[in-house]
Amino acid sequence: MSSTEWSILAVDTGSGETLVESAPELLLPTASVGKLFLLHHLAELLDGDPSLARQLLRKGTVDPVADSGLWQHLDVPALTVADCARLVGAVSDNLATNVLLDHVGLAPVQAVAERLAPGGSMLNDSVRDVRRPEDPPMLSVGCAADWVTYFRTPHPTVLSWLAPSTDLSMVASAFGLDPLAHNEQDRDLQVWSKTGTDEGVRAEVGLLDVGGRRAAYAVICRFQGEVVPVLAQMRAYGTLLLETLRDG
Numbered sequence: 001m002s003s004t005e006w007s008i009l010a011v012d013t014g015s016g017e018t019l020v021e022s023a024p025e026l027l028l029p030t031a032s033v034g035k036l037f038l039l040h041h042l043a044e045l046l047d048g049d050p051s052l053a054r055q056l057l058r059k060g061t062v063d064p065v066a067d068s069g070l071w072q073h074l075d076v077p078a079l080t081v082a083d084c085a086r087l088v089g090a091v092s093d094n095l096a097t098n099v100l101l102d103h104v105g106l107a108p109v110q111a112v113a114e115r116l117a118p119g120g121s122m123l124n125d126s127v128r129d130v131r132r133p134e135d136p137p138m139l140s141v142g143c144a145a146d147w148v149t150y151f152r153t154p155h156p157t158v159l160s161w162l163a164p165s166t167d168l169s170m171v172a173s174a175f176g177l178d179p180l181a182h183n184e185q186d187r188d189l190q191v192w193s194k195t196g197t198d199e200g201v202r203a204e205v206g207l208l209d210v211g212g213r214r215a216a217y218a219v220i221c222r223f224q225g226e227v228v229p230v231l232a233q234m235r236a237y238g239t240l241l242l243e244t245l246r247d248g
Contacts, residue, residue: 001044003025003223003224003225004221004222004223004230005026005028005147005221005222005223006022006023006026006142006219006220006221006225007022007023007024007025007027007028007142007143007219007220007221008020008021008022008024008144008218008219008220008237009021009022009024009144009145009147009217009218010022010148010215010216010217010218010237010241011148011152011215011216012134012213012215012219012245012248013151013152013207013214013215013216014212014213014214018218019057019240019244020092020217020237020240020241021077021216021220023055023144024143024145024148024218025119025143025144025145025146026144026146027119027141027142027143027199028082028141028142028143028201028220028221028222029138029139029140029141029196029198029200029222030087030138030139030140030141030142030196030201030203030204030205031068031118031122031138031139031140031196031197031198031202031203032092032097032120032140032194032195032196032197033070033140033147033185033194033195033196033204033205033220034113034121034123034124034139034140034141034142035088035092035097035123035140035194036121036150036158036194036195037109037110037112037113037116037117037121037123037200038088038097038100038101038104038109038123038160038203039088039106039158039161040112040116040150040155040158040206041108041109041112042081042085042100042104042157043085043155043157043161044045045104046081046157047132047157050242052081053080053081054078054080054081054082054239055078055080055081056078056188057078057079057080057081057084057099057100057103057153057231058099059071059072059077059079059095059131060077060079061097061099061102061103062098062099062102062126062180063098063129064095065094065098065127065129066129067094067096067129068091068092068093068094068197069087069091069093069094069097069159070087070093071084071087071091071093071095071096071170073093073096077240081103082161082243083094084099084100085100085161086161086164088161088247089101089148089160089161089162089165090164090165090166091160091165091166091167092160092167092194092195094127095154096167097126097127098107098126098127098170101126102126102159104225105123106123106126110122110123111140116146116149116150116180117142117146117149117150118146119142119145119146120141120143120146120159121127121141121142121143121147122128122133122140122141123139123140123145123229124136124138124139124141124245125139127139131245138198139196139198140196141166141169142203142205142218142220143220144218144220145218146218146221147205147216147218148205148216148217148218149216150205150207150216150217151192151217151218154192157184158228159192159207162192162193162194163183164182164183164194165192165193165194165195165200166180167179167193167195167197168178168182168191168193169195169231169232170195170202170204170219170234170238171189171193171204171206171217171219171234171235171237171238171241172193172206172238173231173234173235174205174235174236174237174238174241174242175191175208175238175242176189177189177191182198188210188211189208189209189210189211189242190208190209191206191207191208191209192206192208193205194206200222200223200224201221201222201223201239202220202221202223202227202230202231203218203219203220203221204217204218204219204220204234205217205218205219205220206218208241208242210242210244211245211246212245212246213245213248214242214245215244215245216241217237217241219234219237220236221233
């Protein structure tokens with residue numbers, strides 16, 4: 001394995017023109033990006049029965065889990081299905097992810113992944129603080145081709161959950177947006193994205209809208225060594241996308 005591997009693709013959703021491409025079918029670890037399959041499954045369940053959104057789920061149904069998220073720091077013992085999904089979309093909440101997975105089951109989510117991602121992108125497991133030898137070695141895997149295909153026609157409910165995403169540290173760092181308050185209706189620049197972060201992994205997939213022109217994009221990197229050059233390269237891809245859509 002080389003020290004740095006990339007899977008990259010960006011496509012104009014209107015014309016279908018490829019804007020940037022590099023090994024788009026290469027499967028790499030994507031950390032929390034795979035949580036999108038869970039969100040899509042939930043969105044389809046709510047399509048069939050909107051009342052499910054108001055069902056209360058308790059945090060005590062699963063083991064505590066650390067790292068990303070807010071629910072672990074809050075006093076509230078139960079949240080609705082919809083609020084759990086909002087936490088996953090906004091802050092990649094690990095506890096909300098595991099509570100939702102406990103509620104709907106991993107197998108149906110993986111069936112959604114098999115249907116939506118022919119290139120093999122997959123949510124392999126729930127979030128774990130420690131991965132044992134018998135556990136899947138990584139939370140998710142993915143390739144740029146799968147995620148760009150998804151974001152060319154994303155589920156609108158999933159987009160609503162991603163709209164307040166606070167992680168603009170990667171590709172979206174080039175867009176000059178407020179991480180805590182973006183995607184207002186009167187803006188000429190909007191982004192809906194999901195990121196993944198793990199040791200040696202940075203990934204961002206999403207949809208960028210500049211004045212009504214849109215690009216679905218995915219930038220996934222597995223690397224060794226310092227993260228700063230990787231983030232700088234991801235920002236450069238974001239700048240390229242922004243300039244291309246503005247010039248178009």
